[in-house]
Amino acid sequence: MRQNCFFVQSSLLTPHYLLLITSPLLLFYPNPMPYLLTSTLLFLAAIVIIYWIHNQYHLDIVVEPATPPTASPLISICIPARNEENNIRACVLSAFGQDYPNIEVIVLDDRSTDSTLTRLNEIAVHDSRLLPIFGEELPAGWAGKPHALFQASAAAHGEWLCFIDADTFLAPNAISACYAKALETHADMFTTMNKQILGSFWEKVVMPLVMTALSVGFSPRKVNDPNNRDAIANGQFILIRRAVYDAIGGHEKVKDQIVEDKAISEQVKWNGHRLVVADGSQVIRTRMYTDLPSMWEGWTKNIYLGLRDHPAMLLLGAFGATLSLIAALLLPLWTLLGINWLFNGGETLAVAVIVESLLVWGWLLYFRARVAHGMNISAWYALTTPLGAGVFAAMMLTSAWKVLSGQGVTWRGRKYHSK
Numbered sequence: 001m002r003q004n005c006f007f008v009q010s011s012l013l014t015p016h017y018l019l020l021i022t023s024p025l026l027l028f029y030p031n032p033m034p035y036l037l038t039s040t041l042l043f044l045a046a047i048v049i050i051y052w053i054h055n056q057y058h059l060d061i062v063v064e065p066a067t068p069p070t071a072s073p074l075i076s077i078c079i080p081a082r083n084e085e086n087n088i089r090a091c092v093l094s095a096f097g098q099d100y101p102n103i104e105v106i107v108l109d110d111r112s113t114d115s116t117l118t119r120l121n122e123i124a125v126h127d128s129r130l131l132p133i134f135g136e137e138l139p140a141g142w143a144g145k146p147h148a149l150f151q152a153s154a155a156a157h158g159e160w161l162c163f164i165d166a167d168t169f170l171a172p173n174a175i176s177a178c179y180a181k182a183l184e185t186h187a188d189m190f191t192t193m194n195k196q197i198l199g200s201f202w203e204k205v206v207m208p209l210v211m212t213a214l215s216v217g218f219s220p221r222k223v224n225d226p227n228n229r230d231a232i233a234n235g236q237f238i239l240i241r242r243a244v245y246d247a248i249g250g251h252e253k254v255k256d257q258i259v260e261d262k263a264i265s266e267q268v269k270w271n272g273h274r275l276v277v278a279d280g281s282q283v284i285r286t287r288m289y290t291d292l293p294s295m296w297e298g299w300t301k302n303i304y305l306g307l308r309d310h311p312a313m314l315l316l317g318a319f320g321a322t323l324s325l326i327a328a329l330l331l332p333l334w335t336l337l338g339i340n341w342l343f344n345g346g347e348t349l350a351v352a353v354i355v356e357s358l359l360v361w362g363w364l365l366y367f368r369a370r371v372a373h374g375m376n377i378s379a380w381y382a383l384t385t386p387l388g389a390g391v392f393a394a395m396m397l398t399s400a401w402k403v404l405s406g407q408g409v410t411w412r413g414r415k416y417h418s419k
Contacts (some may be wrong), residue, residue, distance in 0.1 A: 043356040047363055054367040057215035061185060061224065061278040063192060066177040069414065072102040075175060075239075076158030080148035081120070082110035084166035085354045086418075087287065088119050091166045096127060100175040108152040110135045110144060146260045146364050150251040161245055163238040167287050168194065174283040178239055181278060188273035189265065190238040191233040192280025196375060202292040202391075204377045208214070209388040210299060212371055223265075231269040235261035236286045244273050259302075297394060303399035335361065 077095045081088050088107070095105045109132055111115045120132035133155060138147055153161055182190035196211065198204045222230040238261065248271055254263035269275040289295035327369065338354035368382035401407075 036352060039353055039356060043360055046360045048358075050364050053212065053216055054371070057220070059193060059220045059277070059279040061181065061220075061276060063177050063181045063278050063280045063283055065171075065173050065283060065383070066180040067173075067185075068099050068101055068176045069180060072100060073159040074102050074104065074157060075100065075160045075162050075179065076153075076156030076242075077105045077162045077164060077175070078149060078152035078156055079101055079105070079107045079164055079166055080111065080145055080152060081107055081116050081166040082111055082144065082148070083112045083114045083116060085112070085114040085116045085119055086118050086290070087167045089123060090169055090268040091164070092120070092123055092130065092370060094170040094174075094308070095164070096129065096384050097172050098170065098175045099172050099256075100179065104156070104158060104173060105130060106133065106152050106155050108133045108135050108148045108155075111137070142255045143258050144254050144261065146251040146257060149260070150255070153245065153250060156242075159242055161238075161240050161242055163235065163240075164237045165286070168236045169285045169287075171285075177283050178237070178278075178280065182239055182276065185276045185278075186274055187239075187276035188244040189233070189238065189268040189275050191239070191261070191265070191275075191277050192237045192284055193234055193277065193280035194236055194284040197285050197287040198375060198377055199287070200291050202295060203289060204293060204372075204381050205298075205384045205388040206292075206391050207288075208368070208371045208375055208377070208381065209385065209392055213392075220277050223275060226269075227275065229270065231262065231265040231275055233261040233265035234277070236278060237284055238264075240268070244268060247271070248273075265323045285329075292391075299392075300395050303396055321386040 042142050077098075079091060079095065081091075084091075092105065092107060095103070107120055107130065109120060111134070117132060117134065124130045124132055129338070133151065135148055135151055138144060142150075149163055152163075160179070162178075164170070178190060178192065181187075196207060198207055218232050219230065222228045223232050248264070248267040251264065253259065253267055257263035265275055289298055335354060335357040338350055338357055339410075342350035342354065364385065365382045368385050369379035371380050372381045
């Protein structure tokens with residue numbers, strides 16, 4: 001899924017880029033009609049592409065608030081935490097605040113170098129239900145998060161395991177609602193797409209574009225189709241039957257996978273078990289990043305891993321990112337070029353180009369405003385689309401360079417290199 005992001009950005013902005021290449025030529029050719037025709041064709045293509053990009057996400061299964069079930073098997077909530085001092089308290093307290101009557105909460109401190117363990121111990125002093133586990137040294141051949149989840153699951157006793165990230169916060173009825181929906185859909189593994197909390201300016205600029213890109217990168221309907229091999233999971237929230245988890249070999253089976261959520265979803269589905277992805281935004285919230293540096297580190301890592309695992313896409317990704325970056329920087333000039341042509345004798349044809357540019361702008365901003373509204377931020381952030389696309393393209397280029405140069409990426413203090 002992550003490796004598809006550059007296709008989205010390139011597809012979204014390339015028509016604008018090509019129009020900018022052709023528009024200046026209108027000033028120097030006595031017969032500009034062919035260039036107007038080219039502009040019109042690109043205008044039509046942009047309208048279709050923008051519409052297509054923003055209508056690919058069909059998450060038909062929706063988790064709605066539900067009362068605690070009558071039959072309540074033990075559910076073990078397993079939280080891996082590495083350098084999560086800013087999130088861990090709220091995450092753990094939200095887990096303890098569930099109305100589901102039969103849970104245990106296991107927090108695995110993955111050898112944090114900040115005050116994560118201290119904050120866990122502070123919680124444990126006031127709530128005996130929490131026993132923080134200090135993780136073991138990372139063995140050879142293991143990636144960090146699979147090893148943390150492996151240790152947490154080994155300490156769990158539940159019939160169901162619930163893996164949540166430390167930056168994820170549960171509404172009081174989240175476990176009840178997700179468990180009910182898992183039973184309703186006959187899921188063996190149930191995962192959700194959650195409401196994203198966006199606080200800083202850069203989160204609101206970049207994250208909506210990234211989430212749109214990711215929505216094109218996978219089809220929930222295909223994931224939920226037992227006859228289709230497409231499999232994906234969101235590690236922010238995974239609910240899985242313990243018997244199924246053990247049958248597929250647990251996280252030990254995917255011990256070397258950085259994108260362990262996708263890897264374990266493939267093990268579940270490809271071994272004949274029922275995988276379900278649902279909209280969990282009504283009961284689960286996540287704050288992935290808090291500023292531009294953390295977002296840069298996180299998404300650069302994600303894109304890097306996608307390119308690293310699919311080398312054939314590396315050059316195409318770099319090329320697409322380059323076009324996206326150029327387009328993002330020049331897109332705001334499209335209308336200005338038409339106006340410049342109008343003042344230099346362009347007359348009716350110049351007006352046509354201006355109208356086309358404004359219609360595409362309006363069409364794009366309409367859809368970006370809808371995305372902003374869906375993510376609970378001001379619709380005015382639609383105007384930052386070129387800026388966000390430029391930042392994302394820069395992340396793409398940086399990741400491509402790190403793959404080519406063999407530099408690798410750093411995440412949570414650990415270094416990951418090309419295979």
